[in-house]
Amino acid sequence: MLFYGLIWLVAQALFSLAFGAVAHSLPPKAAMAACFESAARTYRIDPLLLIAIAEVESGMNPRAVGLNRRQGKVVSEDVGLMQINSSWFPFLKNKWGITREKLLNDPCQNIYVGAYILAKNISANGVNWESVGAYNAGFKNANAPFRMRYAKRVYARYLSFLDKERGDVFSRLSMLK
Numbered sequence: 001m002l003f004y005g006l007i008w009l010v011a012q013a014l015f016s017l018a019f020g021a022v023a024h025s026l027p028p029k030a031a032m033a034a035c036f037e038s039a040a041r042t043y044r045i046d047p048l049l050l051i052a053i054a055e056v057e058s059g060m061n062p063r064a065v066g067l068n069r070r071q072g073k074v075v076s077e078d079v080g081l082m083q084i085n086s087s088w089f090p091f092l093k094n095k096w097g098i099t100r101e102k103l104l105n106d107p108c109q110n111i112y113v114g115a116y117i118l119a120k121n122i123s124a125n126g127v128n129w130e131s132v133g134a135y136n137a138g139f140k141n142a143n144a145p146f147r148m149r150y151a152k153r154v155y156a157r158y159l160s161f162l163d164k165e166r167g168d169v170f171s172r173l174s175m176l177k
């Protein structure tokens with residue numbers, strides 16, 4: 001036991017020597033998949049829906065920063081994988097100590113926050129595509145066209161994921177007695 005413990009310690013030391021200098025290196029893809037799954041489970045959302053949103057929002061880029069302008073002036077920004085709007089920053093800081101930097105450097109945290117916001121939208125308005133649209137455009141009446149446009153993009157992507165999974169579902173039919 002002790003022996004393996006030592007090997008583990010040496011391995012960790014080598015790892016941090018090799019990678020420790022890289023500031024804020026991103027977690028490997030397998031870890032990201034686990035994040036989508038655990039965030040989705042926590043907030044009772046289909047992980048495929050979260051992934052579809054991440055692709056539409058940021059093209060799956062954890063470092064993405066989108067600037068929102070009004071009359072040429074930057075009024076807010078959307079950061080990271082799930083493009084968390086800066087209007088959330090004060091709340092996130094107060095409630096969980098989550099900073100803008102954290103949202104950009106820790107994609108897993110970013111996914112959890114995105115899932116939390118989507119879950120809030122769903123609990124306010126029900127399980128429907130309007131609620132998904134609100135993730136991008138809020139619930140203001142005037143934004144209804146933007147909600148639908150966004151929801152359609154997410155829906156298209158989500159369906160393409162479902163099509164990929166469908167093969168697995170159909171293959172189970174071979175077990176029919």
Ligand SMILES: *[C@@H]1O[C@H](CO)[C@@H](O)[C@H](O)[C@H]1NC(C)=O
Nearest residue numbers: 075076085086087136137138
């Ligand atoms: C983003 O934040 C700005 C203010 O910081 C707000 O006016 C805007 O409605 C927010 N957008 C979304 C989609 O939450």
Ligand SMILES: *[C@@H]1O[C@H](CO)[C@@H](O)[C@H](O)[C@H]1NC(C)=O
Nearest residue numbers: 117120121124134135136138
């Ligand atoms: C829905 O999501 C939007 C965009 O992220 C957010 O601005 C808004 O506050 C949310 N609405 C509710 C009721 O949670």
